[in-house]
Amino acid sequence: MNTENDEPIVRLDDVHLSFGQTEVLKGINLTVHRGNAVSIIGPSGSGKSTILRCINALVTPQRGRITVDGTRVDQLARENERIALRKRVGIVFQQYNLFPHLTVLENIVLAPTRILGVERREAEKLARELLDKVRLSEKAGAYPGQLSGGQQQRVAIARALAMKPELVLFDEVTSALDPETVGEVLWVIRDLIRDGMTSILVTHEMRFAEEISDTVVFTENGRIIDHGSPEQIFHTFDNPRIRQFVGGLAGGRGPMRGEVI
Ligand SMILES: Nc1ncnc2c1ncn2[C@@H]1O[C@H](COP(=O)(O)OP(=O)(O)OP(=O)(O)O)[C@@H](O)[C@H]1O
Ligand SMILES: [Mg+2]
Numbered sequence: 001m002n003t004e005n006d007e008p009i010v011r012l013d014d015v016h017l018s019f020g021q022t023e024v025l026k027g028i029n030l031t032v033h034r035g036n037a038v039s040i041i042g043p044s045g046s047g048k049s050t051i052l053r054c055i056n057a058l059v060t061p062q063r064g065r066i067t068v069d070g071t072r073v074d075q076l077a078r079e080n081e082r083i084a085l086r087k088r089v090g091i092v093f094q095q096y097n098l099f100p101h102l103t104v105l106e107n108i109v110l111a112p113t114r115i116l117g118v119e120r121r122e123a124e125k126l127a128r129e130l131l132d133k134v135r136l137s138e139k140a141g142a143y144p145g146q147l148s149g150g151q152q153q154r155v156a157i158a159r160a161l162a163m164k165p166e167l168v169l170f171d172e173v174t175s176a177l178d179p180e181t182v183g184e185v186l187w188v189i190r191d192l193i194r195d196g197m198t199s200i201l202v203t204h205e206m207r208f209a210e211e212i213s214d215t216v217v218f219t220e221n222g223r224i225i226d227h228g229s230p231e232q233i234f235h236t237f238d239n240p241r242i243r244q245f246v247g248g249l250a251g252g253r254g255p256m257r258g259e260v261i
Pocket of ligand 1: 022044045046047050
């Protein structure tokens with residue numbers, strides 16, 4: 001076995017981050033191995049998005065260390081270094097932010113051609129493969145405004161994948177969607193994870209987290225207060241705080257969505 005690949009691809013050690021006087025992350029430790037899916041769950045304001053933003057160098061912690069595949073992310077002083085990191089670490093947000101004046105295909109082709117310098121023909125071939133993967137082949141020529149929220153989010157996922165990232169961060173990517181379209185997006189993410197894409201997901205879809213995660217971490221007030229396998233987190237540990245949180249979500253862990261599209 002290649003020992004290099006035993007190293008976690010993402011590692012956070014004692015990460016502290018404050019916005020002004022407010023300490024938002026109070027010593028986060030997290031490791032993610034290649035090919036794994038880690039879900040971050042926890043109440044609003046507990047620091048979930050901030051953890052993802054740290055990993056992507058969108059914010060820099062005041063203390064601690066963050067390593068992504070050998071790169072010390074907390075020490076990237078220059079913007080071009082941070083941009084280089086973001087080519088390797090995809091992020092998909094709740095708001096998909098597609099370019100409204102560009103077709104679906106052009107939205108996906110843009111970054112690989114402009115940022116990575118991939119040839120147009122090659123970028124388009126990859127874009128079509130990715131559209132196939134997210135089940136939107138027939139929408140290549142459509143504009144974002146002609147698509148449902150779930151379809152737009154799938155385009156946003158294809159756009160992130162077009163950069164061939166080493167890992168992808170998903171920040172509540174289904175939270176703004178109509179319930180009917182949540183399933184089709186979860187389906188696509190489930191496929192990606194099954195294909196081995198290293199993923200860190202902030203999600204309120206507890207059933208989904210339980211099904212697809214290798215590890216679930218529970219954050220509260222800037223700390224990870226529990227972590228384990230889905231079985232441990234949702235069934236074995238019986239942490240009253242997690243039970244309360246999960247029980248308080250609408251419908252508890254809710255129906256399993258996205259099994260069939
Ligand atoms: N740029 C910022 N400036 C000041 N405070 C911020 C900033 N970003 C986040 N915060 C604060 O940091 C805390 C953690 O925010 P974060 O967005 O990480 O929480 P979250 O767990 O993702 O919450 P939610 O579930 O609502 O998305 C919150 O109290 C938030 O108000
Ligand atoms: Mg958030």
